[in-house]
Amino acid sequence: MIVQRVREARVESAGRVTGAIGEGLVVFLAIAKSDSNKDADYLVDRLLGLRIFPDDQDKMNRSIKDVGGSLLIVSNFTLYADCRKGRRPSFDLAAEPDQAQTLYSYFVERARASTVPVATGIFRASMNVHLINDGPVTLLCDSPGTGSLY
Secondary structure (H helix, E strand, C coil): CEEEEEEEEEEEECCEEEEEECCEEEEEECCECCCCHHHHHHHHHHHHHCCCEECCCCCEEECHHHHCCEEEEEECHHHHCECCCCCCCECCCECCHHHHHHHHHHHHHHHHCCCCCEEECCCCCCCEEEEEEEEEEEEECCCCCCCCCC
């Protein structure tokens, strides 16, 4: 997953806003064929505990819970694109749509079970994501043993 600290963000699909947040994190979530509920649990826990918001000394020392921020979770299978061969990306590591949707939904529900407000895009839809990256702060986060290219 790619995590971006934002001042505000929204996602639109078919000309309508499907999710919007103020201060918080935009999460671009990709599901690998090898991912499981255990991976989703790990990533949600990491996400909610990441200390990437500034404290009074402007050091990244506060979590999304500490600042009262929100999450905008957007499915993005293209994060598993392998561009090392040829000109067309390969998506062999990305989960098939049914598996990905099941795990994406599980991830979203686990995040919603926290005290942090959660907005989302629409799974498998064409979306426009508008955000103001704060910092900029952008992180790549994977679960242990994931099928990541990195």
